[in-house]
Amino acid sequence: xxxxxxxxxxxxxxxxxxxxxxxxxxxxxxxxxxxxxxxxxxxxxxxxxxxxxxxxxxxxxxxxxxxxxxxxxxxxxxxxxxxxxxxxxxxxxxxxxxxxxxxxxxxxxxxxxxxxxxxxxxxxxxxxxxxxxxxxxxxxxxxxxxxxxxxxxxxxxxxxxxxxx
Amino acid sequence: xxxxxxxxxxxxxxxxxxxxxxxxxxxxxxxxxxxxxxxxxxxxxxxxxxxxxxxxxxxxxxxxxxxxxxxxxxxxxxxxxxxxxxxxxxxxxxxxxxxxxxxxxxxxxxxxxxxxxxxxxxxxxxxxxxxxxxxxxxxxxxxxxxxxxxxxxxxxxxxxxxxxx
DNA sequence: TAGGTTTGCTTCGAACTCGAAGCAAGGTGA
DNA sequence: TCACCTTGCTTCGAGTTCGAAGCAAACCTA
Numbered sequence: 001x002x003x004x005x006x007x008x009x010x011x012x013x014x015x016x017x018x019x020x021x022x023x024x025x026x027x028x029x030x031x032x033x034x035x036x037x038x039x040x041x042x043x044x045x046x047x048x049x050x051x052x053x054x055x056x057x058x059x060x061x062x063x064x065x066x067x068x069x070x071x072x073x074x075x076x077x078x079x080x081x082x083x084x085x086x087x088x089x090x091x092x093x094x095x096x097x098x099x100x101x102x103x104x105x106x107x108x109x110x111x112x113x114x115x116x117x118x119x120x121x122x123x124x125x126x127x128x129x130x131x132x133x134x135x136x137x138x139x140x141x142x143x144x145x146x147x148x149x150x151x152x153x154x155x156x157x158x159x160x161x162x163x164x165x
Numbered sequence: 166x167x168x169x170x171x172x173x174x175x176x177x178x179x180x181x182x183x184x185x186x187x188x189x190x191x192x193x194x195x196x197x198x199x200x201x202x203x204x205x206x207x208x209x210x211x212x213x214x215x216x217x218x219x220x221x222x223x224x225x226x227x228x229x230x231x232x233x234x235x236x237x238x239x240x241x242x243x244x245x246x247x248x249x250x251x252x253x254x255x256x257x258x259x260x261x262x263x264x265x266x267x268x269x270x271x272x273x274x275x276x277x278x279x280x281x282x283x284x285x286x287x288x289x290x291x292x293x294x295x296x297x298x299x300x301x302x303x304x305x306x307x308x309x310x311x312x313x314x315x316x317x318x319x320x321x322x323x324x325x326x327x328x329x330x
Numbered sequence: 331t332a333g334g335t336t337t338g339c340t341t342c343g344a345a346c347t348c349g350a351a352g353c354a355a356g357g358t359g360a
Numbered sequence: 361t362c363a364c365c366t367t368g369c370t371t372c373g374a375g376t377t378c379g380a381a382g383c384a385a386a387c388c389t390a
Contacts, residue, residue: 008285012293015301018308019292023188024234025315041376062338069189074377076340098338098385120173127184128177130310136180142304143183145295150190206346227368239347241370263355263368336387346377357366 026126033122038115043070043078045119048087048112051104058103060093087111191291198287203280208235208243210284213252213277216269223268225258252276 027042034040040048046068051057059067065075079102082088087108093099104112128136192207199205205213211233216222224232230240244267247253252273258264269277293301 008281011298011305012289012301015296015305015308016288016292018305018312019184019188020192021234022308022312022315023184025312027185028234029315043376060338069186069193071378072339073341073379077376080340093338096338096386100339116173123177123181126315127181127311130314131180131307133176135307136177138303139307140176140180140183142296142300143180143187146292147183147187147190149295150187150194150291208346225368236348237369238349238371242346245370258368261356261368265369331390333390334388337385339383339385341382342380344378347375349374350372352371353369355367355369358364360362 022127026123029122029126030119033118034115037118038111040111040115043068043074044082044087045112045115046070047075047078047082047102048104048108051088051102052109052112056103057109058101061090061100061102064102082108187292191288194287194291195284198283199280202283203276205276205280208233208239209247209252210277210280211235212240212243212247212267213269213273216253216267217274217277221268222274223266226255226265226267229267247273 030045031042034042034045038045047064050064050067051059061075061079062072065072079088079090083090086105088102088104090100090102093101131139195210196207199207199210203210212229215229215232216224226240226244227237230237244253244255248255251270253267253269255265255267258266296304
């Protein structure tokens with residue numbers, strides 16, 4: 001257990017570990033709830049929710065992939081599954097023949113609405129039972145700049161694509 | 166985009182989304198760095214780091230799986246890979262013939278030490294460039310109770326096993 | 331407007347993940 | 361001590377994930 005050559009700032013280390021661990025546990029719990037309440041995985045739920053929040057319930061594949069931090073090929077696969085069960089539809093983008101637009105269907109919206117109460121219950125129970133309203137605000141204030149910075153300064157490859165105008 | 170029946174507290178919602186998004190982006194970036202610097206995945210890195218921090222560099226399989234929020238079967242698979250390249254060794258637990266103890270080797274320690282500087286660099290660049298020392302402390306203060314609460318109150322099944330004495 | 335590059339998505343193969351089932355060792359109670 | 365339940369790990373099969381390669385449309389630029 002002797003310290004390696006580089007001394008790590010323990011304050012930052014703890015924050016980093018806590019973040020990783022909380023998100024892991026939270027995601028794990030959410031996965032269970034979504035499976036039980038709507039036969040959804042977390043990824044599929046994220047896809048549907050993003051679409052539901054998008055104007056007209058539709059988005060470009062690439063933009064959607066970036067929004068949920070997911071590979072393009074993975075999204076193609078999941079979109080295929082969701083389309084097969086009628087929760088989304090895919091169409092060529094009107095403005096760009098290469099592009100594909102994915103849109104949520106009424107059934108998709110209904111499913112999201114159906115699982116949302118349980119979803120919120122889990123998040124409330126695990127995350128917000130320990131955080132006051134102010135705490136939540138503080139957390140957002142801390143993490144928002146971090147997120148924005150990450151989106152701008154991609155690690156190596158795998159860059160977020162240009163913003164759509 | 167009419168609101169569904171349940172009104173969601175937007176403050177909490179933002180905090181939750183920010184958390185999920187930041188951890189996703191962070192993990193993604195870390196994955197790249199570990200791959201480049203040490204041919205490691207995030208999971209394998211977590212396994213090695215946990216072991217390195219454990220007394221005598223060893224732990225029970227089950228306890229390790231709980232510590233990193235990972236399935237037992239998944240851990241068996243990864244442990245097999247790590248053992249094959251000499252970064253860990255597995256042995257029957259001395260006190261319980263069923264149990265398996267996994268221990269980090271010198272090569273494993275060396276590899277962790279080798280990737281740590283790059284690892285910290287990524288975390289610093291993405292996470293802590295946007296957070297002051299105080300911010301980091303605040304973040305830890307917010308997330309630590311959450312983590313502890315999650316560990317105690319598992320979602321449904323998949324509960325953390327008894328603490329080892 | 332032809333050639334080459336870039337962009338957007340899908341296909342493909344390999345690796346990873348999980349839960350269920352399997353198997354062996356550890357309890358436990360009559 | 362013998363059945364029976366529990367515990368700890370592994371094996372197995374099915375589903376998921378990713379990057380690389382493939383392909384077509386779009387965008388240069390001369």
